[in-house]
Amino acid sequence: MNKHKFRTAVLLSVILCFIIVSPVLIQGSSAYIFGQSPICRGSFYAEPGESSVPESSVPGSSVPESSVPKSSIPESSVPEKSVPESSATTRTGDGTNTLPIIAMLLFSIIAIILLFAAIKRSNKRRNSND
Amino acid sequence: MNKKAIIAGAAAAALLTTSLLVPSFAFLSGQSRKVVNRFVSGLISVDLKETLVDPETGKKIDDEPRVYENTYLTVAGRTVDKDPTPIVIKNSTSCYVYVGVRNEYTDLFTIENVGADWTLVADADHKLGEGVTVYKYKTVVANSDEDQKLSAVFEHVSISDTFDGTFHGESETESAIEARAYAVQSESTADLSDGYALDYFSNNDVFEN
Numbered sequence: 387m388n389k390h391k392f393r394t395a396v397l398l399s400v401i402l403c404f405i406i407v408s409p410v411l412i413q414g415s416s417a418y419i420f421g422q423s424p425i426c427r428g429s430f431y432a433e434p435g436e437s438s439v440p441e442s443s444v445p446g447s448s449v450p451e452s453s454v455p456k457s458s459i460p461e462s463s464v465p466e467k468s469v470p471e472s473s474a475t476t477r478t479g480d481g482t483n484t485l486p487i488i489a490m491l492l493f494s495i496i497a498i499i500l501l502f503a504a505i506k507r508s509n510k511r512r513n514s515n516d
Numbered sequence: 517m518n519k520k521a522i523i524a525g526a527a528a529a530a531l532l533t534t535s536l537l538v539p540s541f542a543f544l545s546g547q548s549r550k551v552v553n554r555f556v557s558g559l560i561s562v563d564l565k566e567t568l569v570d571p572e573t574g575k576k577i578d579d580e581p582r583v584y585e586n587t588y589l590t591v592a593g594r595t596v597d598k599d600p601t602p603i604v605i606k607n608s609t610s611c612y613v614y615v616g617v618r619n620e621y622t623d624l625f626t627i628e629n630v631g632a633d634w635t636l637v638a639d640a641d642h643k644l645g646e647g648v649t650v651y652k653y654k655t656v657v658a659n660s661d662e663d664q665k666l667s668a669v670f671e672h673v674s675i676s677d678t679f680d681g682t683f684h685g686e687s688e689t690e691s692a693i694e695a696r697a698y699a700v701q702s703e704s705t706a707d708l709s710d711g712y713a714l715d716y717f718s719n720n721d722v723f724e725n
Contacts, residue, residue, distance in 0.1 A: 418700055418705055418708075418712065419609055419611075420560055420698065420699060420700040421562045422562065422697065422716075423562045423564035425696050425725070426564040426565060426694070426696065428596075428598050429587045429691075430587075430693070431690045432589075432679075432682060432683065432690070
């Protein structure tokens, strides 16, 4: 009876410990420094009725000069100036602050110790009562 | 009774500690100047640009300027220039560099001439989004006080000769191929970096903003 309760308590404490520690582990795993660039995009647009002709079937360019009015080309085709300066700078991942991790670990260790102490104490009491 | 004994013991211990510690401050003392070790967090900055192309012909205009976006008229059977090239910004921590590419219509657009310095990365544990491929640069890009331009991930995109003027539907007349670079510190991540990169590119939002 006592043994069974003890096992349950241990199991519960392990689960509790896992719940406490897992965010720390997750946070810890992404602590490496990383960087990412802005998106580099190639936009493909179709001019209905014109682009269905295979390139190879027409000598030279299959698109007549007049079929692609200048105004139909989006502004973004020359984006060097239009891209805001801020987007050119890359976002950088920082190393995670270790202090909260240590605090969380300490907290979880203390919680486990307290839990085990409580279990042991209650078992002792029961034994002495028996 | 027991409780009283514990409280009395604790109080005695506290008193004893105080009585031992407090007088020690009365002795003559000296101290050295403090030694300060400053730990500065590392940085990785990476950029990704490509050569500006003529939207009508899909051919590059010149090596410079390099841009974040090009527009292409889609013509069946045509091969256009597209050369996303990462630049690791100066003073970045040594890193592995990856480039993820999302090609919405793999049956219409084919990425051609993948650079010899780049290898495809994939594993069974990571499910990448539709049309997403991830390439890894061959070596660690070491820390440098100058920007380091790597080789282009690929050079061209070919358009299928079955292209009928629409992208899988009458209403859609635009499509895009997006690329993004990701770099992760090389120290302590030799066996993990591929997983980190695949984790990163598994998130579809990566190509949205």
